Amino acid sequence: MTLTISQIIELGVGAIADGVAKGELTPTDVAEAVLSRIANMEERVQAWSFLDAQRLRAEARSLTAEAAAGRLRGPLHGVPVGIKDEFHVQGMPTGFRDLPTPVPEPEDATPVARLKAAGALIVGKTHMPVGGRMPPTRNPWNLEHTAGGSSSGSGAAVGARMVPVALAEQTVGSGLRPAAYCGVDALKPTYGRISRFGCYPFAWSLDHTSIIGLSMEDIALVFSVIAGPDPRDPTTLPDPAPPASLDSWGLRPPRIGIVRNFFPDRSQPVMREAVDEAAARLRETGAEVRDALLPEMFGMAWPAHQIIFGVEGATFNAHRPAPANRPDGTAGVGDRRPASLIPATYYLQAQRIRQLLYMKVLSNFRDVDALLMPVAPAPAPKGLSSTGDASLLGPWSLLGYPAITINGGLSAEGLPLGLQFVAAPKQDYRLLQIGAWCERALGRLPAPPLAKA
């Protein structure tokens, strides 16, 4: 097989793994394609916080030799993966620790260890905000716009086709938002479906290890490798990982509920139109589409999330000195002191609200398989001083329900418009199948013009 650099990465996870398994591609071919693409684009996009080309090439040589000898480590043999800085990778620093002198980590986070055991090539660490400072990462669809965050580099690296898949993490909206802003797909699974061991925390009960990829099929394959119970993370669910293949052709058309309260009011017309247009096309393709209303109490999701996020973050970061104020003299987002003032009674009441909402929202899935709403109120905003608005994603991080994003077209300015689908807890595999079905009906975005060179 003679492929160009662009073609190799655009193949996606499954096709790269298949090509390596059949001897049509070598992990060294893949590593060189990735390094060439990064050399071409990184100065403009700035997705990576840590890269070690020598180490990547050495690992690729080992994987190539093993493949040549007929030994494949697993279903991701030779597949390049980006890792959000927040996850520990043995021998690489975790910049999110914000240490004066970064130090290499002694061991891998569980999802990273499982990727390696399956043969994945760990390319490096991707940028995220650290200590309230925004990352330099730019959106590959328009370099003047943010790539989103906090999984900024992971979204941009996949969006720019530097890698076909990357680990992300979502506490509010950090996984789906950068994927949507950068025109690619993502899964935030049910809470506890993927281990958090070795993921430097934002807020323990809200942090979700997530996956950003080029397609639902690619994400499903990676999910099948890294999901499942982990004795080192007692919050993981006991259920084994789902199958690697979505097997979604021939599935019955999904039943989709368009959320008509809370989310439309918080969205700009361009996003509401994207949802309605997608819904119309899904209906034409055979999906059963109806309107859905979330419980009246759903509005409490936002303050409950804010209280829980604030208290857990302030507790974990209590030992850190307060960061410097912004240039305008106001406290930065990294200053956890205000949230440390929240009384315990409020934290516990927010957790009770969480329980109540968890139960009430289940009733929304009696007659639909998934709820549809925008990922964000608007496309990626201009500038790098913010990573955008996470408000439409936080409720699902609070409740731990699984959520995905697929693309719903481009704005008039040429920026991706992300759709969000949410399913009942533990329906992750079915949600990925629905995502694949909908993606076939709606079509995937091509690589951004920047990445076509």
Added chain:
Amino acid sequence: MRLHPKVTKDEALTVLTNQAIALWGAEAARAMETQLRSLAEAMAAVSAAEVPEDVEPLYFPHSAASFGMTS
């Protein structure tokens, strides 16, 4: 700060601001005003929520499964 009867956002902001001044000084408290105001609004909303007596806190979302509440 009381949880019940419900607090207003102004009451919550007053308590938070006074605590911030006592702990970190008036200048730091002024710098935190936007965050304190936002927290006060969230606290007022949480304080006003009507939660049935038998609802316990949900520390980790998956633990709801033990109550048979997953689909």
